[in-house]
């Protein structure tokens with residue numbers, strides 16, 4: 001008992017935590033996805049705080065270029081499995097912590113099975129596919145996703161908890177192409193920002209566990225270390241969110257590689273000229289005009305009908321799978337979203353979005 | 362023309378410009394950014410429905426995944 005108080009007295013002294021809060025921390029289970037720049041401080045601070053069960057999943061090995069920011073590892077670890085080293089390091093720091101090291105890639109096959117053992121997930125991953133996967137698995141399991149990402153001198157943090165506020169899809173429903181946004185390895189990142197942001201994540205995790213203070217639910221914290229400024233933005237829950245909205249269409253995990261590549265021009269977009277040629281050649285196609293009540297749509301297309309964005313999901317059983325479907329909207333943006341949604345719903349027919357929309361037609 | 366603040370700096374833009382129109386003028390792909398109007402993140406599907414008025418503050422942050 002003496003030992004326990006000695007070790008954690010600086011937490012126990014905090015009235016927002018105390019002995020009760022510490023006991024909650026001790027009995028909590030937190031999964032960290034990604035053992036990199038964010039995952040390092042996260043794992044170390046959660047272990048130091050005495051989180052009873054820490055899971056860490058990563059399939060990477062330590063590279064010498066990781067040592068600039070990934071403070072879990074040292075010179076002797078290069079070439080070894082990240083999660084194996086992380087487990088050793090955490091157990092050395094605090095032997096009361098039980099560590100589950102998952103030396104594998106998080107996928108739509110293993111995610112729900114792994115997540116069910118944890119009450120909180122911290123997203124310290126490094127790509128969009130994994131980030132959407134984590135969000136979806138968290139919402140489906142009803143647990144919070146403590147999210148953060150870094151770029152150059154900047155960091156962003158939020159707590160996505162669909163029970164109380166926005167999820168990651170409410171925040172950013174349309175995934176960017178995988179190559180449209182550079183990674184830390186490509187664009188560079190200052191090591192210390194991963195330490196700052198990963199530590200904020202650790203703080204959020206401990207607040208959620210103990211109920212202390214106000215978590216970042218429905219808020220985005222933006223940290224610019226180059227000018228040392230912070231900004232805070234509100235994130236609204238989207239009642240039409242395809243995952244956590246009132247008429248959600250996503251009931252199980254998706255194919256995230258496909259989801260993130262859907263915008264690829266070669267695959268799903270059709271230029272105005274290509275559409276004009278198809279129409280001129282009287283090619284059998286169906287045209288869906290996406291237009292909300294308050295919008296004006298002046299162009300008339302043959303063999304077409306108009307739907308609002310909120311009703312796209314009902315097209316799944318109405319479209320003729322043998323016919324090419326062309327989605328048309330004002331700027332060529334909602335049309336991409338419509339295709340994404342129908343693909344998520346499992347529609348297998350050929351779909352194209354008119355690039356640039358009717359604005360450029 | 363009207364004056365707005367874009368990432369903290371004054372910017373003159375044409376009237377009746379939507380947030381999506383602003384991104385297009387700046388040649389920014391909407392799926393690669395987070396757009397906030399007066400410190401509220403705007404859903405990507407709403408960008409074409411919201412029109413700028415004088416004095417609005419718009420922040421465009423990069424949507425990133427680095428860890």
Ligand SMILES: [Zn+2]
Nearest residue numbers: 167170241244
């Ligand atoms: Zn949502």
